Amino acid sequence: MTTLAKHIIVAGAENRPTMLEKSMYDSWASPMRLFIKEKKHGRMMLDSIDNG
Numbered sequence: 152m153t154t155l156a157k158h159i160i161v162a163g164a165e166n167r168p169t170m171l172e173k174s175m176y177d178s179w180a181s182p183m184r185l186f187i188k189e190k191k192h193g194r195m196m197l198d199s200i201d202n203g
Contacts, residue, residue: 187193187200 184197187196190196
């Protein structure tokens with residue numbers, strides 16, 4: 152095991168992202184949706200976001 156990996160384990164890092172509080176990111180929702188919509192398969196991605 153590498154030294155970096157040992158330090159990460161000792162520090163208590165986990166392999167999962169932190170949960171985000173939705174209300175903190177409401178101002179980002181509209182620009183992010185426009186960005187996603189313009190991507191390839193954007194409508195399918197938005198449908199996935201909206202409907203899970």
